[in-house]
Amino acid sequence: MTLPRFYPIFDDFRWLERLLPLGVKLVQLRIKDTPEDIVRAAVIKAQALCRAQGAILVVNDYWQIAIDAGCDWIHLGQEDLDDSDIAAIRRAGLKLGLSTHDRAELDRALSFDPGYVALGPVYPTILKKMKWQEQGLEKLTEWKAVIGDIPLVAIGGMSVERAAGAFEAGADIVAAVTDITLNDDPEGRVRQWLGATA
Numbered sequence: 001m002t003l004p005r006f007y008p009i010f011d012d013f014r015w016l017e018r019l020l021p022l023g024v025k026l027v028q029l030r031i032k033d034t035p036e037d038i039v040r041a042a043v044i045k046a047q048a049l050c051r052a053q054g055a056i057l058v059v060n061d062y063w064q065i066a067i068d069a070g071c072d073w074i075h076l077g078q079e080d081l082d083d084s085d086i087a088a089i090r091r092a093g094l095k096l097g098l099s100t101h102d103r104a105e106l107d108r109a110l111s112f113d114p115g116y117v118a119l120g121p122v123y124p125t126i127l128k129k130m131k132w133q134e135q136g137l138e139k140l141t142e143w144k145a146v147i148g149d150i151p152l153v154a155i156g157g158m159s160v161e162r163a164a165g166a167f168e169a170g171a172d173i174v175a176a177v178t179d180i181t182l183n184d185d186p187e188g189r190v191r192q193w194l195g196a197t198a
């Protein structure tokens with residue numbers, strides 16, 4: 001399966017209600033610091049919205065909720081991997097997207113047979129505090145040479161204007177948060193993204 005090249009990430013299913021109808025076909029629900037029953041309800045809602053629009057939903061962090069809700073994809077970081085039941089995720093048939101930031105993390109990620117590998121932050125991000133400096137485009141090229149056919153996601157400070165460079169460097173997919181959510185016109189920005197990644 002070839003994954004769509006544009007991968008927006010949102011912290012509320014209401015973003016999906018607004019933006020999936022524009023043609024987004026791959027989306028992550030990334031909810032933090034929220035009671036689990038609210039996350040569960042949001043995942044169920046997001047899953048229904050994605051099914052209705054023919055979009056792929058990736059649930060961040062909450063692997064048990066993703067299993068319970070019948071989702072197809074989960075995204076886990078390296079710390080999340082320590083606390084996850086990978087066998088249960090596999091039994092439920094979910095595919096894994098995994099974060100990587102250095103070569104040791106990449107080697108570890110590859111040992112889980114991931115559905116995609118994310119590398120970040122390619123550029124500085126304002127979304128969250130990270131111990132990692134910006135990785136630069138060259139790192140995407142290096143990662144792609146190692147992972148071959150596994151889809152490579154570029155994340156961190158990505159924008160419509162930066163997407164072409166990431167693709168040229170080896171990314172298959174570009175993920176973005178604040179370039180959309182902090183834009184004065186999120187719908188217009190998503191239309192630009194869809195045009196730039198078509």
Ligand SMILES: Cc1ncc(COP(=O)(O)OP(=O)(O)O)c(N)n1
Nearest residue numbers: 060075076077078099118153155175
């Ligand atoms: C596509 C994508 N790449 C990286 C991340 C970050 O995951 P993680 O390191 O677990 O950090 P949190 O997002 O959980 O704060 C991601 N969510 N999606």
Ligand SMILES: Cc1nc(C(=O)O)sc1CCOP(=O)(O)O
Nearest residue numbers: 120121125127156157176177178
């Ligand atoms: C959630 C996340 N993970 C990253 C990583 O490098 O693993 S960078 C990032 C934030 C992405 O947000 P924005 O597009 O606003 O920079």
Ligand SMILES: [Mg+2]
Nearest residue numbers: 061076077080
């Ligand atoms: Mg995580």
